[in-house]
Amino acid sequence: MRQTGRVAEFANPLTLPDEFALLLHKDNGSCYVGANPNTATAAAEIGELALRDRIELDGTAVRLVDAGWSGLPWMDRLLAEFQQWSGRDNRPIELAWWLPCRTGAFLTHRSVLVEQGLLRHERRKFLGVLPDDRYHPDPTTRAALLAELREVAGDARQVDARLALLAALVHHSGLVYLLEFDRAQRGGLKAIAEREDLGDAVGTAVAAMLAAITAIPAIIVVAGG
Secondary structure, eight states: OBOOOOOOOOSOSSOHHHHHHHHTBOTTSOBOOTTOHHHHHHHHHHHHHHHTTOEEEETTEEEEOBOOOOSOHHHHHHHHHHHHHHTTTTOOEEHHHHHHHOTTHHHHHHHHHHHTTSEEEEOOEETTTEEOOEEEEOHHHHHHHHHHHHHHHTTSSOOOHHHHHHHHHHHHHSHHHHTTOOHHHHHHHHHHHHOSOOOTTSOHHHHHHHHHHHHOGGGOOOOOO
16 A cells, blocks of 8 residues: 655645535525435545545445545545555455445535635524524536536536546436436436546546446435436
């Protein structure tokens, strides 16, 4: 297993789970709860590790490759946990078991977005008593993410590794319906999520992650629309 000191690996300040968590928030400050937010956000965390070559996948199991410091608190904690669970012989961790246990994933990345100024936290109380806080997404950033997904769904933008994973998560979580993608766009995202060969822009680690997302029922939510 490699131990590196890499920090600034990507110029994009948002990681994949940050982007997914941002899409889960509505303009009115509430969020889509029907898209299995914790499990899907946890799957996005694994996707980010795959993007950064920190893990390798074998079917639906993940093996730690690089536990070095990332500079991202959530990722460093996760890498440390994986290293502890894997043991000295670096045993693989089955995602079908791990993903449902990651119950704080969504709130973790909501906090990241608040810290970065991409969610505005409004403290409220329902009937003056019950907490009813709202988290309003930055409209420009959220609109840009949706535009990227619509473009890639309509073949107007080349698929890269990040967009392939984000498209697969939006499709399999059922968020594709909640975000009101039209039929053609839903079909485009489904095709990306289920394709085995996405070209040179998508490496083997990401391709394996796409296959794992498809194979793990805990990520998939059946939504009407």
